[in-house]
Amino acid sequence: MSKWASRDVISMIDFDREELEELFELALRMEKYAHSRLSLLEDKILAVAFFEPSTRTRLSFETAMLRLGGKVIGFSGEEATSIAKGESFADTIRMLDVYADAIVVRHYLEGAAKYAAEIADNPVINAGDGSQNHPTQAMLDLYTIWRELGRVDDITVGVLGDLKYARTIRSLIEGLSKFRVRKIYLISPPALKPRKELLDILERAGIRYEYTERLQDVIQDLDVLYVVRIQRERLPDPVEYERIRGSYRVTIDVLRRAKDSLIVLHPLPRVDELPYEIDQTKHARYFRQAAYGVPVRMALLTLIFDRADKVP
Amino acid sequence: MSSKPSEDQLLIRKIRDGIVIDHIPASKALTVLRLLKITGKEGLRVALVMNVESRKIGVKDIIKIEGRELSRDELSIIALVAPTATINIIRDYRVVSKFKVEVPDSIEGALRCLNTRCITNKPNEPIRTKFVTISRNPLIIKCHYCGTYYTEEDIEKML
Numbered sequence A: 001m002s003k004w005a006s007r008d009v010i011s012m013i014d015f016d017r018e019e020l021e022e023l024f025e026l027a028l029r030m031e032k033y034a035h036s037r038l039s040l041l042e043d044k045i046l047a048v049a050f051f052e053p054s055t056r057t058r059l060s061f062e063t064a065m066l067r068l069g070g071k072v073i074g075f076s077g078e079e080a081t082s083i084a085k086g087e088s089f090a091d092t093i094r095m096l097d098v099y100a101d102a103i104v105v106r107h108y109l110e111g112a113a114k115y116a117a118e119i120a121d122n123p124v125i126n127a128g129d130g131s132q133n134h135p136t137q138a139m140l141d142l143y144t145i146w147r148e149l150g151r152v153d154d155i156t157v158g159v160l161g162d163l164k165y166a167r168t169i170r171s172l173i174e175g176l177s178k179f180r181v182r183k184i185y186l187i188s189p190p191a192l193k194p195r196k197e198l199l200d201i202l203e204r205a206g207i208r209y210e211y212t213e214r215l216q217d218v219i220q221d222l223d224v225l226y227v228v229r230i231q232r233e234r235l236p237d238p239v240e241y242e243r244i245r246g247s248y249r250v251t252i253d254v255l256r257r258a259k260d261s262l263i264v265l266h267p268l269p270r271v272d273e274l275p276y277e278i279d280q281t282k283h284a285r286y287f288r289q290a291a292y293g294v295p296v297r298m299a300l301l302t303l304i305f306d307r308a309d310k311v312p
Numbered sequence B: 001m002s003s004k005p006s007e008d009q010l011l012i013r014k015i016r017d018g019i020v021i022d023h024i025p026a027s028k029a030l031t032v033l034r035l036l037k038i039t040g041k042e043g044l045r046v047a048l049v050m051n052v053e054s055r056k057i058g059v060k061d062i063i064k065i066e067g068r069e070l071s072r073d074e075l076s077i078i079a080l081v082a083p084t085a086t087i088n089i090i091r092d093y094r095v096v097s098k099f100k101v102e103v104p105d106s107i108e109g110a111l112r113c114l115n116t117r118c119i120t121n122k123p124n125e126p127i128r129t130k131f132v133t134i135s136r137n138p139l140i141i142k143c144h145y146c147g148t149y150y151t152e153e154d155i156e157k158m159l
C-alpha cells in the first residue's frame, strides 16, 4: 500500500521528496486522461466544502473527480455562509464525513483544514486556509517546474510579490525545501516582506536565500520566476499601493535580461502584475500550470483512494 | 543550615498540603497565577510574596497554594513566564517532591492564539488551543493550527 493511501493533505511539510515524485509520475500518466475518462473512483463521493469562494480551485477538484468517474457533493458561496451561521465548523465537517469518502476544505481561517482533519475519519484535503497553506497548489506548482524543466533540483527560483500574506508562497517554499534548490530570491516591497515563519523553513532546510526589493537585479540568475498578486487591502495607503503595483509588475523589458529557459509561473487569477503582453513570450507557463491542476489532482485523488495500481 | 530560618523557608513551612512555587522572577507571581487560572474565586488559600531576596536569582517572588495539588504537566507551563521557578509539593508539612519547571513539548488550552484569523479564535467552535514548542532558549512556540510563532514577550498577552 502506498504511503499516500487515506492520507490527509494539510501542509506540504507532511510530504517527502519520494512521495512528491510518486505524485508527479502518476500525474504525468494522468495527463492523457485529463480530457477523457478513467473509471477509477466510480464508487467514491468527494465533498467539496468551500467556506470561501475560489472558483478555480473548486472547478479543478471537481473536474479531476468527475474525470475519474467519481461523484461530487458540496457547497460554496452563499450556501457556505448560511451553513456557517447555522452550526459550528466541526459539526459541518462531521456531517460531510458521513456522506463522503474524502473532504476538500477551503476556509478563510488559518488552521481550519488541520482542525477538520482532526474531526473527520475520512481524508481531508486542504484547498487553502487563510494565508497559511495551499498544498495542492504547491504540488501543481512543483509539478509544473518538474515537467517544464525536467527537474526541481539545481534551480534558482525568484518569488515575487506579496510574500507576507500570499497563501501559495508558504506552501511553495515548503515544497521547494524538499529538493536541492540552488537558491531562492525573495522579492517584495518592504511592507510585504516574508515573515519569520517562512524564513525559518528555508533556514531549517539549509536553502540559500536572499531578500531583495528589485527583480531587475536578479532576473538574469533565475530559472523560475513565481509571481503572486499584491492585494490592495494589504496596503492601507492607496498612494503606496499604486507605487508598489507599478514597480512589481513583470515587464517585457525586464524579461529581456532573463535566461532563454526561464519559466514564469503564477497561481492565477492575475490582475496586472503579469501584463497580457507577457503571455506571448517563451517564458509564460502559467496557463499550462493551471491546466496541470487537473492531472495533478487526479493523481492525488487516485493515490489517496489507493487506486494507483488500477491506472492502465 | 543556618539556625535562623529565612523569610521564604518560613513560608514553606507554614503550608500543610499544597504547593509552593519558588524562585519566580521578581514581579512575575501574578502572571504565574493567571497562567494557572487561579483567580481567588476558587476558594483556595493562596499566599503570595513579591520581591524577596534570593541567593539564586537576586530578587524573587514566591506563591503558596494550599489545599490543591497540581499535576506536573499543569505546573510545567509556569516555565513559559518563570523559567527559573522550582516547585515544592507539600504533604503534611513535608516537602515530598521538588523539581524545576521545564517548558513542555506542547501546551494545550492554557494560552490563546493572538492571530485573529486563526481557527481557534472562531466563536462558538468547540476547539482547544494547542502550541508546540520550537525552542526553549530563547523561547519560541508555534500555534498548532495557524503556525504563528510566539516568543517570551507574547506570552502575557496570550493569557
Ligand SMILES: [Zn+2]
Residues within 6 Å of the ligand: A111, B113, B114, B115, B118, B119, B120, B143, B144, B145, B146, B147, B148
Ligand atoms: Zn493560531
